[in-house]
Amino acid sequence: MARWMGIDYGNKKTGIAVTDPLKIITTALDTVATHTLLEYISNYLKEEEVELIVIGEPLHPDGTPLPQHANIIGFSRKLQKAYPEIEIVLHDERYTTIEAREIIRNSGAKKKKRQDKALVDRISAALILEHYMQSKGLF
Numbered sequence: 469m470a471r472w473m474g475i476d477y478g479n480k481k482t483g484i485a486v487t488d489p490l491k492i493i494t495t496a497l498d499t500v501a502t503h504t505l506l507e508y509i510s511n512y513l514k515e516e517e518v519e520l521i522v523i524g525e526p527l528h529p530d531g532t533p534l535p536q537h538a539n540i541i542g543f544s545r546k547l548q549k550a551y552p553e554i555e556i557v558l559h560d561e562r563y564t565t566i567e568a569r570e571i572i573r574n575s576g577a578k579k580k581k582r583q584d585k586a587l588v589d590r591i592s593a594a595l596i597l598e599h600y601m602q603s604k605g606l607f
Contacts, residue, residue: 470519474597476561476589477523477540478502483589485597491606494597496590521547521554524561524596559600564592
């Protein structure tokens with residue numbers, strides 16, 4: 469069974485999360501430099517089967533795209549061209565960063581850990597993936 473991957477795409481760093489093969493649990497996997505993201509995904513796909521990649525779609529509260537939306541569309545097209553067998557979808561990522569920070573704060577993490585942007589990116593990616601799964605009735 470193949471996993472699903474979630475991506476919180478950023479200009480400098482990108483958070484990555486995955487499901488287990490049964491699509492029951494999402495795990496915050498890693499945060500990578502965005503310029504190495506395609507290479508990271510390529511290496512990951514050599515080890516694990518992925519059938520779906522969910523990329524966070526940055527939107528204003530009113531639903532209009534944020535400026536970085538064009539970069540995400542460009543990345544999703546590159547990804548689809550490189551891996552035509554994998555379904556690529558965009559999913560609303562509004563408020564995931566706020567939610568991720570809240571999760572970290574509620575976990576009792578020390579101040580330094582709460583300020584770790586890489587951790588926030590990973591958790592945001594997991595939330596994007598979880599929210600997508602919820603929208604499909606899987607959670």
